[in-house]
Amino acid sequence: MPTFTPPVRDMAFVIEEIGALDRISTLPGYEEATPDLVSAVLEEAGRFGAGVLAPLNPVGDREGCVLEGDKVRLPTGFADAYRRFVEVGWNAVPFDPDFGGQGLPWLVATAVQEIWHAANMSFGLIPMLTQGAVELLSAHGTADQKALYLEQLVSGAWTGTMNLTEPGAGSDVGALRTRAVRDGDHYRITGQKIFITAGEHDAAENIIHLVLARLPDAPAGAKGISLFVVPKFLVNPDGSLGKRNDVSCIKLEHKMGIHGSPTCVMAFGEDEGAIGTLVGRENQGLALMFTMMNNARLAVGLQGVAIAERAAQKAIAYARERVQGIGPGRDAPGPIIHHPDVRRTLMTQRALVEAGRALTYFTASRLDIARHAADKAERAAAHALADLLIPVVKSWGTANGVQVADMAVQVFGGMGFVEETGVAQHLRDARIAPIYEGTNGIQALDLIGRKLIRDQGEAMGGLLAEIRRTEADLAESGGEGLERLRLELAAASTLCAETVAWV
Numbered sequence: 001m002p003t004f005t006p007p008v009r010d011m012a013f014v015i016e017e018i019g020a021l022d023r024i025s026t027l028p029g030y031e032e033a034t035p036d037l038v039s040a041v042l043e044e045a046g047r048f049g050a051g052v053l054a055p056l057n058p059v060g061d062r063e064g065c066v067l068e069g070d071k072v073r074l075p076t077g078f079a080d081a082y083r084r085f086v087e088v089g090w091n092a093v094p095f096d097p098d099f100g101g102q103g104l105p106w107l108v109a110t111a112v113q114e115i116w117h118a119a120n121m122s123f124g125l126i127p128m129l130t131q132g133a134v135e136l137l138s139a140h141g142t143a144d145q146k147a148l149y150l151e152q153l154v155s156g157a158w159t160g161t162m163n164l165t166e167p168g169a170g171s172d173v174g175a176l177r178t179r180a181v182r183d184g185d186h187y188r189i190t191g192q193k194i195f196i197t198a199g200e201h202d203a204a205e206n207i208i209h210l211v212l213a214r215l216p217d218a219p220a221g222a223k224g225i226s227l228f229v230v231p232k233f234l235v236n237p238d239g240s241l242g243k244r245n246d247v248s249c250i251k252l253e254h255k256m257g258i259h260g261s262p263t264c265v266m267a268f269g270e271d272e273g274a275i276g277t278l279v280g281r282e283n284q285g286l287a288l289m290f291t292m293m294n295n296a297r298l299a300v301g302l303q304g305v306a307i308a309e310r311a312a313q314k315a316i317a318y319a320r321e322r323v324q325g326i327g328p329g330r331d332a333p334g335p336i337i338h339h340p341d342v343r344r345t346l347m348t349q350r351a352l353v354e355a356g357r358a359l360t361y362f363t364a365s366r367l368d369i370a371r372h373a374a375d376k377a378e379r380a381a382a383h384a385l386a387d388l389l390i391p392v393v394k395s396w397g398t399a400n401g402v403q404v405a406d407m408a409v410q411v412f413g414g415m416g417f418v419e420e421t422g423v424a425q426h427l428r429d430a431r432i433a434p435i436y437e438g439t440n441g442i443q444a445l446d447l448i449g450r451k452l453i454r455d456q457g458e459a460m461g462g463l464l465a466e467i468r469r470t471e472a473d474l475a476e477s478g479g480e481g482l483e484r485l486r487l488e489l490a491a492a493s494t495l496c497a498e499t500v501a502w503v
C-alpha cells in the first residue's frame with residue numbers, strides 16, 4: 001500500500017481554478033508564479049514530502065520526543081530531515097526576497113505546506129510556527145529585530161515558537177500572569193508557559209520565542225498584555241550567537257497524537273530573568289500576536305485538510321485490496337470497494353477533502369490580494385473576506401480532518417483499530433487540530449462576535465453575493481446534475497443569509 005501520494009494535480013487545479021492563479025500572478029511581486037512554475041514546485045515538494053517526511057511519520061509516532069536535561073531530542077531522522085528541508089529552501093517559499101525569501105504567493109505556499117502536514121504533521125509544525133514568527137516580526141518588529149532575526153527565521157536556520165498558554169490561561173489568554181519587568185533597553189521575563197510546540201528541540205541552532213507577558217503596572221485582562229522576542233541564545237549585533245538566555249524546557253507532555261512534535265512546558269527566568277525585547281508598544285501585545293495567530297489558524301485548518309487527504313488515500317487503497325463478501329451485481333467475493341456503504345464513505349471523504357482544500361486555498365489567495373493588489377478598496381475587501389473565513393477554515397477544516405480520519409479507520413474494519421496499519425495514527429494526530437490555536441468553540445465566538453458583528457455582516461454580504469452569482473451561473477449552464485447542485489447551494493446560502501440577519 002503506498003504510504004503517501006501527494007495530490008499535486010488536484011492541488012494545481014484548485015490553485016488555478018479556485019485560487020485564480022491567473023489573477024494572483026498579475027499582482028506586483030508575484031509575476032513569476034506561472035502555472036508551469038507552480039507545477040514544478042508542487043512536484044518537487046511532493047518528492048520531498050513522500051520520499052523524506054512520510055517515512056518518518058510512523059517513526060515519530062512510535063519513538064516520540066525525549067527530554068534529556070534541558071535538551072529535547074526529536075525522533076530519529078527528524079533533525080536531519082529538517083536540515084535538508086532548510087538547505088533546499090523549503091522554509092523560505094512565501095517570504096520577502098529582501099530577507100532571503102522566495103517571494104511566492106501564499107496560495108502556492110499553502111499547497112506546499114499541505115504536503116508537509118499530510119506527509120508528517122508533527123514535522124510540519126516546526127516550519128508552521130516559524131512562518132508565523134516571520135509574519136509577526138515582518139509586520140511589527142523594530143528595524144533591529146528584523147535585522148537580527150528575520151533572515152535566519154526565513155531560511156529556517158532558526159525556528160520560531162508561540163508562547164501564549166499558561167496553566168491558568170488557555171482560551172482566556174487575558175488571564176496570563178507571566179511577568180515582564182523593564183531593565184534598561186530590554187525586559188526580564190519570568191513565568192511558566194505550557195503546551196509550547198517545538199519550544200525546545202535539536203533541529204536548529206537557535207529558537208526564537210514570541211512571548212506574551214504582563215508588565216507590573218499593566219491594566220488587568222487582555223488590555224494589559226505585551227509581546228516580547230525571547231531568543232534561546234542571545235544574538236550579538238553582528239548576528240553571531242551569544243550566551244544562553246534564561247529559558248528552558250522543563251517537561252514534555254505525553255500526548256494522544258503528534259508524538260513527533262515536542263509539546264513543552266517552558267520556564268522563563270528561573271535565575272535572573274529571561275532577556276526579551278518588546279515588539280510594538282507596551283500593552284499592545286495581544287493585538288499584534290493576532291498576526292501570528294491568524295497565520296496559524298489558517299495553517300491548522302490546512303492541517304485538517306492534509307490529514308484528511310492522507311487518511312482518505314489509505315482508506316481507498318485498503319478498500320481496493322481487502323477482499324470480503326460479494327458486492328451487489330457481482331457473483332464472487334471481491335474487494336470491499338464494491339460495497340455501496342464503503343463507496344459512500346470513500347466518496348464522502350473525497351468530497352470533504354476537496355471542499356476543504358478549495359476553501360483553504362481560496363482564503364490564502366485573498367490574503368495575497370489583501371497584501372499585493374494595487375487598488376486600496378480591493379485590498380480592503382480581500383482582507384475582510386480572509387478575516388471572515390479564517391475561523392471557518394480553522395474549525396471546519398479540522399472537524400473534517402477528524403471525521404475523515406475516523407471514516408478511514410472504519411473502512412479498515414478491525415485492522416483500523418490495530419496500530420500496525422498506521423491509519424489509527426492519523427485519527428490520533430487529527431484530534432488536536434480542533435483544540436489548539438483556539439478551540440473550535442472559540443473560532444465560533446470569533447466568527448460571530450468579532451467578524452460578523454464588527455462590520456455588521458458586510459463582508460459576509462459580499463461573500464453571499466458571490467455565492468448568488470455562482471447560483472446564477474449554475475442556472476444558466478443547465479443540466480440536471482448542476483440544477484441539483486444549484487438547489488442545494490441556494491438552500492444553504494438562504495439559510496446562511498437568514499442566520500446572519502438574525503445575528
Ligand SMILES: Cc1cc2nc3c(=O)[nH]c(=O)nc-3n(C[C@H](O)[C@H](O)[C@H](O)COP(=O)(O)OP(=O)(O)OC[C@H]3O[C@@H](n4cnc5c(N)ncnc54)[C@H](O)[C@@H]3O)c2cc1C
Nearest residue numbers: 162163164165170171195196197263435436437438439441
Ligand atoms: C499539543 C498541543 C500543542 C499546543 N501548542 C501551543 C503553542 O505552541 N503555543 C501556545 O500558546 N499554546 C499551545 N497549545 C495550547 C492550546 O492552544 C490550548 O490548549 C487551547 O487554546 C485551549 O486552551 P485550554 O487547553 O486551556 O482549554 P480551556 O480554555 O480550559 O477550554 C476547555 C473547554 O472549554 C471551552 N471554552 C473555554 N472558554 C470558552 C468560552 N469563552 N466560550 C465557550 N467555550 C469555552 C473550550 O472550547 C474547551 O472545549 C497547545 C496545546 C496542545 C494540546
